[in-house]
Amino acid sequence: MSNVAIASCRSYDRTEVEKAVAKCLHELGGIGNFISAGERVLVKPNLLAADPPEKGTDTHPEVVRAVLLEVLQIGANPIVGDSPGFGSLSRVAEKAGIAQVCRELGVPLAGFNEDVEVKTCPEGKVLKSFPLVKEITEVDAIINVSRVKTHGLTRLTGAVKNLFGCVAGLHKGEMHFRLQRADVFQGMLIDLALTLKPTLTIVDGVTAMEGAGPRNGSLRHLGLILAGENPFSVDAVIARLVGLHFQEVPLLALAVQRGITGIRDSEIEIRGEELENFIIQDFKVPTSSTRIDLKVPEWVIRLFRRYVSPYPVIHDNCKRCLVCLQACPAKVITLSAGKVRIKDEECIRCYCCQELCPHDAIELKVPLLGRLFLKSSSIL
Ligand code: SF4
Ligand code: SF4
CATH class of the missing domain: 3.30.70.20 (Alpha-Beta Plaits)
Incomplete structure (x- = not known):
């Protein structure tokens, strides 16, 4: 059974976000279940583009702050990094309010400008290796801090898709070009999540983005923070929150076909709040471009x-x-x-x-x- 914690969080008020993140972690046994004092921890928000927090493009800075405080309190050494879709990390983090959080807490922003080839895990199916940012090989743990948003290619972007930001800069575009079939691209995202094995995923679901996400959609209040160890389980819960069955999210459907567990309702234990209290049935999700079960030449x-x-x-x-x-x-x-x-x-x-x-x-x-x-x- 895979555990996913949910905590109500009605706004980005600092105290409320801190409480919600702490509640999620408490439900999962505490931050000490995932990292230890002295470890180097990469906190990986979604820093897609240089937009202000109120636009909802990136993980909200208050959520990143609350996660960093937990990491610092246990005596670990965090760095914050992502490889944005467009623009430099420093510029995007500045605009998103995350650079300011890092300055206030004395946490360095990672460089994310050198890459290394990292061998795909044995369960990988699409690529033999990934061009990842060098910092991935230098940390003891990754905490994935994403946001609930829609996406043209994957329908939803939450836990698993957020890890694509660990692929170094221009290599992301190369991957799109090499892996043009949507199902193959999503298979690569699965391989990446299995290879990176984030220690913990915490998701900003206070205000989600629906419609034309991940940058130009409309904001939709969901009012929660989610957390879990298995990023596929976290995504499966996000799918349920926005009224989708996992089979309607191609990446999750493919993951189930590949034997990844923790995605079906029966394999997930929700802790904290009742999931049913947060489900939105009319959340606007893009149409799917992929039928995973369609075997065509x-x-x-x-x-x-x-x-x-x-x-x-x-x-x-x-x-x-x-x-x-x-x-x-x-x-x-x-x-x-x-x-x-x-x-x-x-x-x-x-x-x-x-x-x-x-x-x-x-x-x-x-x-x-x-x-x-x-x-x-x-x-x-
Ligand atoms: S290949 Fe097509 S969908 Fe992709 S960026 Fe270019 S125009 Fe847009
Ligand atoms: S379509 Fe958008 S990104 Fe492209 S040039 Fe016009 S405004 Fe800029």
């Missing part, structure tokens, strides 16, 4: 991807900032005649552009064939 995927997978469309509110052009791993976004355009026939449907557009100018549209297909397979 590669050529069929390549041929039909354009006709069934959501495709990015640039709207008139585009400010021509060119963030998408720099973020696109397939290099299919161009600026011509003063307009930003996407060469649709070469787009690999990775959605990095939509993920990182700072002006909510990119929408993911589901083609008619895709709508019919997904509806018939009841995965919408």
Whole structure:
């Protein structure tokens, strides 16, 4: 049985967040169950892009602060780090309010600018090794501190997807390009979580992001903090919170197929608050671009991807900032005649552009064939 703790947290009031994080840890046996005095601990928030805390893009600084206080209180030595989707760690952490928290608590921000090749764990299926930030090999433990958000490619981003930020800088784009099939990409994310084995995951679910996440969605109050040892269990609980069965989250469906336990309801013990009190049935989740149980040849995927997978469309509110052009791993976004355009026939449907557009100018549209297909397979 895998334990996931839930604590009510109605706002980002400092005292309330500290109490909620402490309550979750208490339900799991205390922080001492996970780390010890003197250990070097990487606290890994979600630092996707340089946005202020109120936008909901990154893990809220008060949640990071509360986790750091727990780590410091036990006498461990934390560092804070992530490899943002766009921009330098220092700039993103500054804007997100996390650099200020680090300064106040005397905790260093990691460099995250050197990478090392780390062998995938024996259960890995997709890659033999990962280009990870060097700090991963220098710490004794990783505490994964993510946020509940929607995501164009994975539907939800919580515990497992947050670990993709341990892949060094530009290698993230290379992975999107190498692993163009959504199911293969999600298999890689599973391998990464199994390889990194975070000691603990703590999730900011005070205000979640629904709709066009992970950067341009709408804020939705969930009012809780979650924590657990198994990141797959934490994600399974997040799925239930937003009204989804684990089979409707491709990464979790694939993980169950691969024999990973702690995902089915019967394998999870919820501690602390009653889960049912926090479930939101009308949470807006993007349509899935993947059917994990669909075994089709590669050529069929390549041929039909354009006709069934959501495709990015640039709207008139585009400010021509060119963030998408720099973020696109397939290099299919161009600026011509003063307009930003996407060469649709070469787009690999990775959605990095939509993920990182700072002006909510990119929408993911589901083609008619895709709508019919997904509806018939009841995965919408
Ligand atoms: S679509 Fe978004 S990211 Fe791309 S240039 Fe326009 S505003 Fe910038
Ligand atoms: S246009 Fe967007 S979805 Fe298509 S390959 Fe580039 S970043 Fe990915």
